[in-house]
Amino acid sequence: xxxxxxxxxxxxxxxxxxxxxxxxxxxxxxxxxxxxxxxxxxxxxxxxxxxxxxxxxxxxxxxxxxxxxxxxxxxxxxxxxxxxxxxxxxxxxxxxxxxxxxxxxxxxxxxxxxxxxxxxxxxxxxxxxxxxxxxxxxxxxxxxxxxxxxxxxxxxxxxxxxxxxxxxxxxxxxxxxxxxxxxxxxxxxxxxxxxxxxxxxxxxxxxxxxxxxxxxxxxxxxxxxxxxxxxxxxxxxx
Numbered sequence: 014x015x016x017x018x019x020x021x022x023x024x025x026x027x028x029x030x031x032x033x034x035x036x037x038x039x040x041x042x043x044x045x046x047x048x049x050x051x052x053x054x055x056x057x058x059x060x061x062x063x064x065x066x067x068x069x070x071x072x073x074x075x076x077x078x079x080x081x082x083x084x085x086x087x088x089x090x091x092x093x094x095x096x097x098x099x100x101x102x103x104x105x106x107x108x109x110x111x112x113x114x115x116x117x118x119x120x121x122x123x124x125x126x127x128x129x130x131x132x133x134x135x136x137x138x139x140x141x142x143x144x145x146x147x148x149x150x151x152x153x154x155x156x157x158x159x160x161x162x163x164x165x166x167x168x169x170x171x172x173x174x175x176x177x178x179x180x181x182x183x184x185x186x187x188x189x190x191x192x193x194x195x196x197x198x199x200x201x202x203x204x205x206x207x208x209x210x211x212x213x214x215x216x217x218x219x220x221x222x223x224x225x226x227x228x229x230x231x232x233x234x235x236x237x238x239x240x241x242x243x244x245x246x247x248x249x250x251x
Contacts, residue, residue, distance in 0.1 A: 014206055014221055014222060014223075015221075015222040016219050016220065016221060016222065016241060016245055017219070017220055017222065017225050017238045017239065017240065017241070018216060018217055018218055018219055018220075018238070018239050018240075018241055019086075019217070019218040019220060019236050019237075019238060020217075020218075020236065020237050020238075020239055021086060021088060021235060021236060021237075022084070022086075022234075022235050022236060022237050025082050025084050025234050025235065026082070028082040029082065030082050030083070030084045030087070030088075030234075030235055031067035031068055031082055031083065031087075031090070032067070032068050032087065032088045032089055032090025032091065033065040033066065033067060033068065033087050033088070033089060033090065033103050033127060033136075034065065034066050034067070034068035034089075034090055034091040034092055035062070035065055035089070035091070035092050035093060035094060036066065036091065036092040037064055037065070037066055037128070038062050038063065038064065038065065039063055041092070041093060042093070043058075043060060044056075044060055044062060044093075044095065045093035045094060045095055050095065050101070050140065052100050052142065052143035052144065053142055053143055053144045054142070055121050055140060055142070056121070056123065056140065059123065060123055061123065061124040061125065062103075062123060062124070062125035062126070062136075062138050063124070063125065063126050064125070064126035064127065064128050064133060065103060065125055065126065065127045065128070065136065066127070066128050066129075067082075067083060067127070067129055068090045068091050083105075083127065083129050083134070084105075084234040084235025085104060085105040085107060085108040085233040085234045085235050085236070086102065086104055086105075086108060086233065086234070086235035086236045087102070087103040087104065087105075087127075087136070087235065088102070088103070089101075089103070095138075095140075100140060100141050100142065100143050100212060101138050101139060101140040101141075102138070102139050103125060103127070103136050103137070103138055103139075104136065104137055104138075104139050105134075105135075105136055105137075105233075106135045106136065106137065107231065107233070108137075108139075108233055109122055109137045109139065111227055111228060111231050111233060112139070112210065112224075114227065115209035115210065115221070115223070115224050115227070116207060116208050116209050116210075117208060117209065117210045118141070118142075118145050118146065118208045118210060118211045118212070119141065119142040119145040120139060120140060120141040120142065120210070120212075121139075121140050122137045122138070122139055122140075123137060123138040123140065124137060125137055125138050141210075141212040142212070143212055143214070144179075145211075145212075146211045146212065146213045146214070147179045149201045149202050149204060149205040149211075150179070150199070150200070150201060150202075151200040151201060151202050151248040152175070152176060152177055152178060153248075154198075154200035154246075154248055155175070155196070155197075155198060155199050155200045156173050156174065156175050156196075156197040156198045157173070157174055157175070157176060157182055157194055157195065157196060157197055158171065158172060158173050158174070158194070158195055158196070158197040159171065159172050159186070159189075159190040159193055159194055159195070160193070160194075160195040161193045161195065162193075162195065162215055164195055164242055169189075169190065169191070172189075172190070173197045182194060195215055196215060196243055197243075198243070198244075198246065199216075199243065199244075199245055199246065200246045200247065200248050201245060201246070201247060201248065202247075202248055203247055203248065203249045205247065206247070208221075209221040209223060209224040210224060215242075216241060216242075216245075219241070219245075220238075225238050
């Protein structure tokens with residue numbers, strides 16, 4: 014099985030894809046406060062993001078209901094956005110329906126609406142947990158280096174190390190690599206294959222080839238697919 018990463022496209026039909034602004038979400042502080050969710054915890058309730066609006070650039074740049082272009086995969090631009098704190102993405106109903114045909118690692122969907130061209134469109138906020146992939150790493154066969162997230166060499170001497178856990182890796186990186194680390198060789202356990210979607214540190218949104226093929230078949234907009242920066246190996250094959 015081959016795996017790809019999803020990246021957000023910035024244009025659709027030569028038009029810039031807008032972000033979504035939460036300024037009109039009812040009780041938006043419930044959604045956008047850091048205490049309600051996080052990279053390793055879901056929202057504390059089944060909230061509904063009612064309603065979001067397209068925004069040209071975000072707060073302070075003005076909002077035009079007619080011109081911004083919507084896509085199946087959106088991003089957050091302005092007042093107030095969950096951002097990295099909750100690892101959440103606004104997606105269309107048909108994007109959600111496509112995902113639900115497959116086996117996904119830990120994630121949830123929250124109802125949302127988007128007001129565009131004077132009509133409310135059904136959307137969802139897709140939240141994924143950041144740390145769940147760690148249990149799939151085969152640390153006996155994986156190695157790590159002190160590249161940064163762009164895989165650029167750092168000013169310190171280049172090192173390749175092996176660790177027994179994420180905790181041990183992070184402790185070493187904090188002390189010797191200045192918080193920077195990346196994968197030299199990533200080997201995952203066979204159970205990784207059970208899922209068609211993972212969110213992984215530095216790999217970001219990882220999808221199986223079969224999910225990629227279905228997304229392309231459905232012509233979902235706002236995304237493109239790229240090869241992973243380093244190969245992903247399986248411990249029963251490496």
